[in-house]
């Protein structure tokens with residue numbers, strides 16, 4: 805097929821109805837400070853892993869809350885649980901625990917197909 809030199813971008817609408825918010829609910833129940841995040845990016849700016857890779861904790865928070873989990877599942881293991889992000893968060897979000905809980909939730913969803 806002849807190429808015209810342009811592509812059609814994938815739609816970026818957030819479909820909350822069909823997205824899977826169970827990972828977010830699992831974290832909200834166990835770590836209420838997750839709700840306090842204002843997506844300022846302070847955690848990503850100081851992140852040890854983020855300095856060396858494309859990993860962004862801020863982005864992962866947003867994707868988890870939207871229920872867009874595929875990218876989170878692929879990237880969450882890059883976190884080394886060093887805790888620097890927790891020290892700098894201006895909202896007192898227990899970011900390290902959020903990563904731990906997200907890993908737990910993915911593991912449970914794999915084991916029990918919840």
Ligand code: SF4
Pocket residue numbers: 840841842843844845846847848862865892893894895896897899
């Ligand atoms: S530093 Fe805290 S408030 Fe800012 S994006 Fe990270 S978790 Fe959210």
Ligand code: SF4
Pocket residue numbers: 847850851852853854861882883884885886887888889890899900903
């Ligand atoms: S705990 Fe994870 S997300 Fe936080 S600064 Fe360390 S590597 Fe980055």
